[in-house]
Amino acid sequence: MIKFxxxxxxxxxxxxxxxxxxxxxxxxxxxxxxxxTIKNFSLQNYVTLFTTPELVEMIVGTFALALVVATLSTFxxxxxxxxxxxxxxxxxxxxxxxxxxxxxxxxxxxxxxxCILMIIFFKVRKETFIPLIIGQTALCTPFVYLSVxxxxxxxxxxxxxxxxxxxxxxSMALRKVVVPQIVxxxxxxxxxxxxxxxxxxxxxxxxxxxxxxxxxxxxxNATRGSQTEIKTALWALSTLIFVLAALxxxxxxxxxxxxxK
Numbered sequence: 561m562i563k564f565x566x567x568x569x570x571x572x573x574x575x576x577x578x579x580x581x582x583x584x585x586x587x588x589x590x591x592x593x594x595x596x597t598i599k600n601f602s603l604q605n606y607v608t609l610f611t612t613p614e615l616v617e618m619i620v621g622t623f624a625l626a627l628v629v630a631t632l633s634t635f636x637x638x639x640x641x642x643x644x645x646x647x648x649x650x651x652x653x654x655x656x657x658x659x660x661x662x663x664x665x666x667x668x669x670x671x672x673x674x675c676i677l678m679i680i681f682f683k684v685r686k687e688t689f690i691p692l693i694i695g696q697t698a699l700c701t702p703f704v705y706l707s708v709x710x711x712x713x714x715x716x717x718x719x720x721x722x723x724x725x726x727x728x729x730x731s732m733a734l735r736k737v738v739v740p741q742i743v744x745x746x747x748x749x750x751x752x753x754x755x756x757x758x759x760x761x762x763x764x765x766x767x768x769x770x771x772x773x774x775x776x777x778x779x780x781n782a783t784r785g786s787q788t789e790i791k792t793a794l795w796a797l798s799t800l801i802f803v804l805a806a807l808x809x810x811x812x813x814x815x816x817x818x819x820x821k
Contacts, residue, residue, distance in 0.1 A: 581798075581802055583595065584795055584798055584799065585795075585798075585799045585802070586598075587792075587795055588605050588606075588792075588795040588796045588798070588799045589601055589602065589603065589605075590602055591604060592792070593788050593791075593792060604792075605792045605793050605795055605796040606793075606796045608789050608790075608792070608793040608796075609793040609794075609796045609797055609800075612789075612790070612793065614790075615790070615793060615797075618773050618774070618775065618778050619775065619797070621772060621773075621774070622758060622774040622775045623758075625689075625692070625693070625696070625757060625774065626753075626754045626757035626758050627754070628693060629693060629696040629697050629700055629753060629754075629757045630700065630750050630751075630753035630754045630757060631750075632693070632697045632701075633696075633697050633700035633701045633703075633704050633749070633750075633753040634704050634746060634749055634750045634753060636697070636701045636704070637700075637701045637702070637703070637704025637705040637707070637708060637749055637753075638704065638708050638742075638746055638749070640655070640659075640701070640705050641704075641705045641708040641709045641712060642708075642712065642734070642738065643655075644656065644705075644709070645709065645712040645713070656709075659702045659705050659706070660702070662698060662699065662701075662702045663702045663703065663706070666762075667699065667760065667761070667762040667763055668762040670695065670698060670699060670762075670763055671695055671762045671763035671764075671765065671766035671767060672766055674691055674694060674695035674698065674763065674766065674767055675691065675695075675766040675767055678690065678691040678694060678695075678767070679691055679767075686767060686768065686769045686770070687769045689769065689772075691767040692763075692764060692767040692768050692769070692772075694767075695763040695764075695766070695767040696756075696757050696760055696763055696764070698763075699756055699757075699760060699763055700752070700753035700756045700757060701753075703749065703752045703753065703756060704746075704749030704750070704752065704753055705749075706749075707745050707746075707748045707749035707752055708742055708745040708746060708749055709745075710745065711741065711742040711744060711745030711746075712738075712742055712745075715738070715741040715742065716741070719737050719741070720733055720737050720738055723736065723737045751808065755805070758774070758775055758776070758801070759776060760774075760776060761776040761777060761780065764776060764777055765777055775797070775801075778794075779794055782794060
């Protein structure tokens with residue numbers, strides 16, 4: 561009976577999490593203009609998504625921004641994690657505490673602070689995309705740090721010491737011994753940074769150029785009065801993002817099982 565109720569609770573939680581997404585996915589394949597009235601099967605939402613220049617430009621710009629931010633965040637988070645791991649205990653503890661602050665801090669505070677610092681204090685214009693990139697990088701870097709640090713703790717530290725004893729320089733041992741062992745953590749941090757960049761709204765709103773929109777800001781603005789065709793095309797976009805994320809998670813789990821075997 562205990563196992564039965566455990567399974568019931570698990571399925572209820574999964575239903576609570578995924579039922580809204582599944583409903584949205586179903587409606588993305590219909591010609592309905594609002595949730596609640598199912599009409600005929602149609603792929604018009606997907607056609608509109610990939611044939612409307614405004615939507616295509618928004619999607620390309622969002623993913624280009626995410627790749628730039630994820631690359632910078634991965635480099636900073638990885639080097640920061642390695643530096644903190646090989647630092648003294650007190651220094652490492654101070655860095656870990658400082659890294660936790662952006663994680664638990666509200667995005668609206670970070671976005672407003674970046675806006676004041678870059679635009680008002682340093683006089684950097686939003687049209688340069690510099691405030692936007694810096695703001696999102698500040699958001700994503702701590703999460704990359706948290707993805708890489710556990711891998712550093714799990715690796716065999718004797719290999720690094722052995723490489724130094726056998727004549728490797730510190731940089732060579734880092735590149736040939738340490739980095740290959742933490743690649744899964746780096747990849748995980750990179751994908752987390754992409755997800756956070758795609759999802760961010762508050763920091764992007766405060767720091768983006770006036771003529772540029774990401775998926776998050778565009779969706780919020782679309783719900784306030786865009787054309788019906790645009791709104792329903794965003795259902796298709798949400799479906800594609802969810803499917804791609806699910807495929808990545810499944811592929812990652814399969815790869816981990818093969819590696820463990």
